[in-house]
Amino acid sequence: MGVLSFDIFCRVVDNLGDIGVCWRLARQLAQPPHRHAVRLWVDDLHSFSRIAPQLRTWDVSQRIYDVDIVHWTGHSPIVQPHAVVIEAFACDPPRSFIDAMSEQGSLWINLEYLSAENWVESFHGLPSLQPNGLRKYFFFPGFTPNTGGLLREPGLLAARDQWLADPQQRVDFLKSVNVPDEQLRRIEQGARLVFLFCYPDAPAKALVDGLIREEHPTLLLIPQGVYPSLAGHQNRYVHIHQVPFVDQTNFDLLLWSSDLNFVRGEDSLVRALWAGKPFVWQIYAQEAGAHMIKLQAWLDLSGYPAGVQALMRQWNLGDELAVSTEITAALEPRSWKQWQDSCKEFTEKLAEYTDLAYCLVDFCTQKQRSG
């Protein structure tokens, strides 16, 4: 495949998922083995800087990890569009830019949200007719080979295994996110490490109650600003520690370090999958409970034990009573082993499929050839 050039437009609607996905994709396309020219337009550099601390929020343009980053404002510079323009999550590139794309004959891709629903396979890759003659296509990420796949950097799983094979790396990393020595000693003596990244309506207090009832020493790591009210809920079994926001590489290390992860949205779900550890997913809520249909479609593919699937539904429904009892049951040694095995299996199956960046490059190359 030859070298392509991409513009990626990202509007930060809320939270970090939009920029999380775009930044990961941009870096992957720009770096080896792909090495395409990539320009990333982002309307909110402040949110972006939470997951990319080296970003200069006051700069209109800058280059990081071989990606040209442009602050997308009403006054963004007029430039020639690249051969492929990716509009993330229907974020509406500026009219003047679309006109320039038309002159340039750019290929226009609408990168959609991730879903495991069946219809995704039939909508992936469909054209969307444009009055100005531009070629625009829907590109759907997904969990099956007939979709656009999942973002996964080359060699990610091997890097994870190498990192996990050296326990000192975990200790050093946990020190770097300020886990106190006393807690590190507890972990070395067998305390469980749980990472919690959730929305404010998650039944997190019920989770802590369940963990306390289990009477197994546990360290619960929570990113700063996520569920601050939980801090007062610890006791001698469950200790809560706030970790700073880290970049996406270190975010993986948080997931790899933990025995059990709680993740949310879109990108952290995929990272938890690649971690290969047991996790509970809180899906981004939609109107009229549409997200519960999406959650079930994904659970149907997962092959996770029935108790784990029930726990995920209860976590998403905010069913406190059920969560506090179901978590204890899921951590009971036999269930825990089944949960661990099913996670490894699902991760290995998904890792056999082509990753999103390759699927995208392949798709764009084919469309360019067919003119």
Ligand SMILES: Cc1cn([C@H]2C[C@H](O)[C@@H](COP(=O)(O)OP(=O)(O)O[C@H]3O[C@@H](C)[C@H](O)[C@@H](O)[C@H]3O)O2)c(=O)[nH]c1=O
């Ligand atoms: C806590 C933390 C997160 N992250 C990253 C991981 C992910 O890339 C990103 C979080 O994104 P998500 O996991 O998708 O969860 P989110 O809830 O922040 O994003 C959501 O935004 C909505 C607008 C979308 O519609 C949702 O589908 C979803 O993507 O933040 C770090 O890099 N460092 C950190 O310390």
